[in-house]
Amino acid sequence: MTANRGQGATTETRTDSSTESVTERVAGSPGVDDAVIESRDLKVFYGDDQALQGIDMEIPEKQVTALIGPSGCGKSTYLRSINRMNDLIDVARVEGDLYFHGKNVYDDDVDPVALRRKVGMVFQKPNPFPKSIFDNVAYGLRVQGKDDGDVEGKVRQALERAALLDEVEDQLDSSGLDLSGGQQQRLCIARAIATDPEVVLMDEPASALDPVATSKIEDLVEELSRNYTVVIVTHNMQQAARISDKTAVFLTGGHLAEFDDTSKIFENPESQRVEDYITGKFG
C-alpha cells in the first residue's frame, strides 16, 4: 500500500525546477493505481504570490481524500484548481498539469464548463439559490440539459442521498433559504450530486455548522464515497481522521508535506513537521 518513502516535501519541491522530478513522488505518497485525478508539478499564482509550490498528487477513485493544513497553506487553492474554479479569479494563474482520467484539464481544448459538470463542488458557506428547495436541486439538471426525464425522481433521489429528503419532503416548494444552516449545506450537497458527477469537491463544508449538523455532514461524506470520489478540505484534523481514507498535509507556503493513508498520517507520519502539525505543536 505504501511506497516510495522519500525526503520531506520541502526539499522535494525545491528540486522541482528540473522536469524529471515530476516522476518522483511526494513523501509517503501511496502508489495509487486507480487515480482519477493526478497533479504533476502544479503551481498556482495569485498575481506575484505563489500559492502552490509544484504539487504532485494522485487522488484515488471512490475514496475520501482529505486536504488538511494551516490557514493559507494552499489546500483550498488546490481543490479549486481541480475543477478550474480558479479561472474565475482574475489574478490567478496555473502552471503544471492536472489530469482528470488522464486528460490534462489545463489543455486548451478543455471546456471548464464541461469539466465542472463532471466535478461537482460544495462550498464552505452554504449557498443555496434564492429558489425553492426543488429548484435548487433541479438547477444543475436544467443547466446540464438532464431535465428531460424524471426530474422529480432525480431530485428526490439526490435529496435522499444527501440525507435531507425526510426533513423536507413536505416543503419542496418552499425557499431553500428557509432551511437551517446544516440543512442548507445538505441541500447544496444534494444539488451537487443530483447531476451525478464523478468527483465531489468539498471546501470545508462543515466549518460554518454546529456540531450536530457537522456530524451529519461527516456521515454523509463517508456515504458519498461509495458512489463518488470525494476530495474534502478541512481545517479540522479530527474530522479528516474520522472520515478520510487518504490525507494530504499542506504546510505554510503551499507545500505538500506528506500524502498517505489517513491512518499512517495520523499514527506514524514520515516528516517531523507533519507530526508537529498533527500533534498541535503549530498551525
Added chain:
Amino acid sequence: MSGADRTVNISNGNSEVNDRTSSIVKYVFFSCALVTVLTTLAIILVLVQGSFVFFREVSIVEYFTGTDWSPVIRPRSYGVLPLIWGTLVITLGSALIALPVGTATAIYLSEYADPDVRKVIKPTLEILAGIPTIVYGFFALSFITPLIQRVFPETGTFNAAAGAIVVGVMIIPMVSSLSEDAMSSVPDDLRNAAYGLGATKFEVSTNVVVPSALSGIIASYILALSRAIGETMAVTLAVGMSPQITANPLESMQTMTAYMVQIGISDVSIGSIGYQSLFAVGLTLFAMTLAMNLFSLWIKSRYREEYQ
C-alpha cells in the same frame, strides 16, 4: 474587590458644556434636514391650494374624463387625458428603449466587462447622465427627427417618436447604473454555486444574478420611468405642444410637463383659469411620480436582499 482601588474616571467632567455643544450640533443638523421636508410640504400645499381654486371652476369629472384640453383658447375644455396620453406615450416609448438596453448594459458591466473596459464605460454613462436635458431636446430636434423623417417622410417637425427615443437614451444610465449596483451586490457565493454546477456565464447572469438582483433592477426601472414622466425640456422641444390622443407616434403631442412650460412662459394672467390649470396638472404629475416612487420603495423592501 481588588479592582475597587483602581478607580477609572469615566464621568463627563464638565458635563454642561458637552451637553450644550452636542445639543446645538443636533439642532443644526436637524434644521438642515428640515429644509427638504418643509420644501416638500410647501410644494404640496401650493399645488393643493391652486388646484382647489381650479376645481371650483372645473368639474373634477370633466378633468379626468374629458378628451379635449384647451384651458386658454376658446372654446375652452378641461379634459386632461390628452396630456396624460402624451406623457404615457413618451414614458412607455422611452421604457421600450431604456429598460432592455440599460439592463443589458448592467449585465455586461457587472458580469462580462474586463476591468479596463469598465473603467471607460462607467464614466461615459455618467457623462451621459450629466448632459443638460435641453441639449437632449435640441439633439432630438436637429438629429433624431431628421433621421426619422428620412424613413417616414410624413413625420412632423415635432413628434412623439423622437421624444421617446431621446428620453429613452437619457434614462439608460439610470437603469444601467442602479441595476449594476444591484447585480454587483449579489454575493459571489451564488455565482460560484452555479459555475460549480457547470453553468455558463450567460446562464449564471440570466438565471442567478438577475433574479437575485431583481428588486434592485425593478426599483431602477421605476425610478427611470418616473424620471421619464417628469422629464420636461427635452420633450417640450422634441414633442411639441399639440395635446391630442393619437396612436401615431410620428405626430406631435403634448406632455403634462410641456404644458406647464407653455403656460409658465405664456402671458396668461394670474388668477385666470388657464393659470390655475397649472396647479391641477402639476398636482396630477406630482401624484403620478410620487406613486411610482412609493411603489419602488415598496418593491425594494418587499424583495430586499432575500438571498442573504
